[in-house]
Amino acid sequence: TGHVARPMAAEGTVDVRSLLGETTRSAGADASVERPDTLTYDLGGLVAYATDDVDEAALAHDRESYLRSAARECTQLMFN
Secondary structure: OOOOOOOEOOOOOEOHHHHHHHHHHHHOOOOOOOOOOOOEEEOOOOEEEOOOOOOHHHHHHOHHHHHHHHHHHHHHHHHO
Protein backbone atom coordinates (compact mmCIF):
# COMPACT_ATOMS: atom_id res chain seq x y z
CA THR A 1 0.00 0.00 0.00
CA GLY A 2 2.93 2.33 -0.57
CA HIS A 3 4.54 1.79 2.86
CA VAL A 4 8.25 0.96 2.69
CA ALA A 5 9.85 -0.85 5.61
CA ARG A 6 12.98 0.92 6.86
CA PRO A 7 16.00 -0.96 8.25
CA MET A 8 16.14 -0.47 12.01
CA ALA A 9 19.44 -0.25 13.88
CA ALA A 10 17.95 -0.07 17.37
CA GLU A 11 14.45 0.50 18.60
CA GLY A 12 13.17 3.78 17.22
CA THR A 13 16.22 4.55 15.03
CA VAL A 14 16.87 4.09 11.33
CA ASP A 15 20.00 2.37 10.03
CA VAL A 16 21.02 5.19 7.68
CA ARG A 17 24.03 3.37 6.23
CA SER A 18 21.84 0.47 5.10
CA LEU A 19 19.19 2.81 3.78
CA LEU A 20 21.70 4.88 1.80
CA GLY A 21 23.36 1.75 0.50
CA GLU A 22 20.06 0.50 -0.86
CA THR A 23 19.28 3.84 -2.46
CA THR A 24 22.71 4.11 -4.06
CA ARG A 25 22.58 0.56 -5.39
CA SER A 26 19.06 0.93 -6.75
CA ALA A 27 19.79 4.26 -8.45
CA GLY A 28 23.10 3.06 -9.87
CA ALA A 29 24.71 6.20 -8.45
CA ASP A 30 28.43 6.67 -8.57
CA ALA A 31 30.31 8.84 -6.07
CA SER A 32 33.44 9.14 -8.19
CA VAL A 33 34.45 12.47 -9.69
CA GLU A 34 36.68 13.05 -12.71
CA ARG A 35 37.73 16.64 -11.96
CA PRO A 36 40.36 17.68 -9.43
CA ASP A 37 39.06 19.22 -6.22
CA THR A 38 39.88 22.89 -6.71
CA LEU A 39 36.66 24.17 -5.16
CA THR A 40 36.31 26.74 -2.41
CA TYR A 41 33.81 25.52 0.19
CA ASP A 42 31.28 27.21 2.45
CA LEU A 43 29.96 24.15 4.27
CA GLY A 44 27.76 26.22 6.57
CA GLY A 45 25.83 27.39 3.52
CA LEU A 46 26.33 24.10 1.60
CA VAL A 47 27.95 25.99 -1.26
CA ALA A 48 31.01 25.18 -3.33
CA TYR A 49 32.58 27.77 -5.63
CA ALA A 50 34.41 26.69 -8.77
CA THR A 51 36.81 29.23 -10.18
CA ASP A 52 38.11 26.94 -12.95
CA ASP A 53 37.98 28.02 -16.56
CA VAL A 54 34.94 26.89 -18.50
CA ASP A 55 35.57 24.43 -21.33
CA GLU A 56 34.08 26.64 -24.06
CA ALA A 57 34.13 23.87 -26.70
CA ALA A 58 32.29 21.38 -24.48
CA LEU A 59 29.81 24.06 -23.41
CA ALA A 60 29.09 25.02 -27.03
CA HIS A 61 28.80 21.36 -28.10
CA ASP A 62 26.21 20.27 -25.49
CA ARG A 63 25.38 23.01 -23.00
CA GLU A 64 22.83 20.99 -20.99
CA SER A 65 25.10 17.98 -20.54
CA TYR A 66 28.14 20.12 -19.66
CA LEU A 67 26.25 22.10 -17.01
CA ARG A 68 24.65 18.97 -15.52
CA SER A 69 28.02 17.24 -15.32
CA ALA A 70 29.73 20.25 -13.72
CA ALA A 71 26.91 20.64 -11.18
CA ARG A 72 26.93 16.92 -10.30
CA GLU A 73 30.70 16.77 -9.89
CA CYS A 74 30.87 19.93 -7.76
CA THR A 75 28.03 18.70 -5.57
CA GLN A 76 29.62 15.25 -5.25
CA LEU A 77 32.96 16.77 -4.24
CA MET A 78 31.22 18.77 -1.52
CA PHE A 79 29.62 15.65 -0.04
CA ASN A 80 32.59 13.29 -0.48
